[in-house]
Amino acid sequence: MSNAVAHADDTTPALTTKSPPGAGAAETATELRINGQPMRFFLDPRTSLLDALREQAGLSGTKKGCDRGSCGACTVHIDGRRVNACLTLAVRCEGKEITTIEGLAQDGALHPVQAAFLEYDGFQCGYCTPGQIMAAAALIQEGHAGSDDEIREWMAGNICRCGAYPNIVSAIRDAAREG
Numbered sequence: 001m002s003n004a005v006a007h008a009d010d011t012t013p014a015l016t017t018k019s020p021p022g023a024g025a026a027e028t029a030t031e032l033r034i035n036g037q038p039m040r041f042f043l044d045p046r047t048s049l050l051d052a053l054r055e056q057a058g059l060s061g062t063k064k065g066c067d068r069g070s071c072g073a074c075t076v077h078i079d080g081r082r083v084n085a086c087l088t089l090a091v092r093c094e095g096k097e098i099t100t101i102e103g104l105a106q107d108g109a110l111h112p113v114q115a116a117f118l119e120y121d122g123f124q125c126g127y128c129t130p131g132q133i134m135a136a137a138a139l140i141q142e143g144h145a146g147s148d149d150e151i152r153e154w155m156a157g158n159i160c161r162c163g164a165y166p167n168i169v170s171a172i173r174d175a176a177r178e179g
Contacts, residue, residue, distance in 0.1 A: 030091050034059065035103025043090055050074045050085035053100060061101035061130045065159070072158030075131040075138075076100050082138035084157075101130035104137060112175040113137045122171035124162035132158050136172045145176035 027042040034057055041056045050067075053059045053076070065073030067086050074085040077099040104111040113136045116122065123129040135158045139145055144154040151172050152165070160168065 028091055030094060032057075032090065032093055032098060033096065034098045035100060036097075041090075045089070045091050047090045048086050049076070049078075049083075049088040049090045049093055049098070052090035053085060053098075059100050059102050063127055063130055065128070065131075070157075070159070071128070071131075072135055073128050073131040075134040075158065077134060077138060080138075080141065082135055099134075101134055104133065111137060112178045113140065113172065116171035116175040116178070117168070120167045120171040120174065122164055122168040124160075124164050128158065128160045128162075132160065132168055136168070136175065140172065140176045140179075145172055148173065 026044065028045050029040065030043045030052075031038055031040045032052065033039075034053070039057055041052060043052060043056065047056075050062060050064055053062050054064065062076055062085055063073035064086065065071035069084040069087040072084065075082050076085045077083070077097075078088070078093060079096050080099075104114060110118075111133075113133050117129065117133055117136075122132065132155070135155055139151065139154040142154075145151050148169050151169050155168065155172070
């Protein structure tokens with residue numbers, strides 16, 4: 001079998017290839033587009049997107065919190081939609097655009113949500129901040145920032161153990177106004 005990369009959609013199984021020396025026996029050649037850059041990895045088909053981002057791509061901004069989809073620390077965007085990277089298989093992301101916290105800023109300028117989090121101190125320890133920012137950017141894009149109650153409802157899947165919620169809501173409200 002060749003080491004060619006399969007370009008699969010959700011209905012096509014990824015191509016299992018011979019792994020390079022030292023790799024696991026059943027690894028799959030996987031090409032991901034992360035923050036606008038194509039990256040190729042040999043992954044166990046069970047590898048979560050979170051683990052691929054942190055361990056293979058070297059992008060440590062996306063955090064591993066609960067590893068069960070409950071805390072939101074691992075929130076990233078796939079084709080513009082927010083997802084929990086800990087619950088998403090990396091091989092299912094071929095052909096999709098993955099955006100992490102490292103790719104949210106454009107041309108050296110902070111994304112409006114990133115700037116608002118700084119202005120309103122929307123963080124304390126900072127561990128949940130990347131996931132909070134990614135979820136907030138998506139909820140604004142989705143049109144769910146009409147009121148503080150709506151913001152709280154749509155951010156409910158992102159937990160901040162330090163309790164910075166009032167500042168997070170203020171930051172999101174301001175970023176939504178900036179638009």
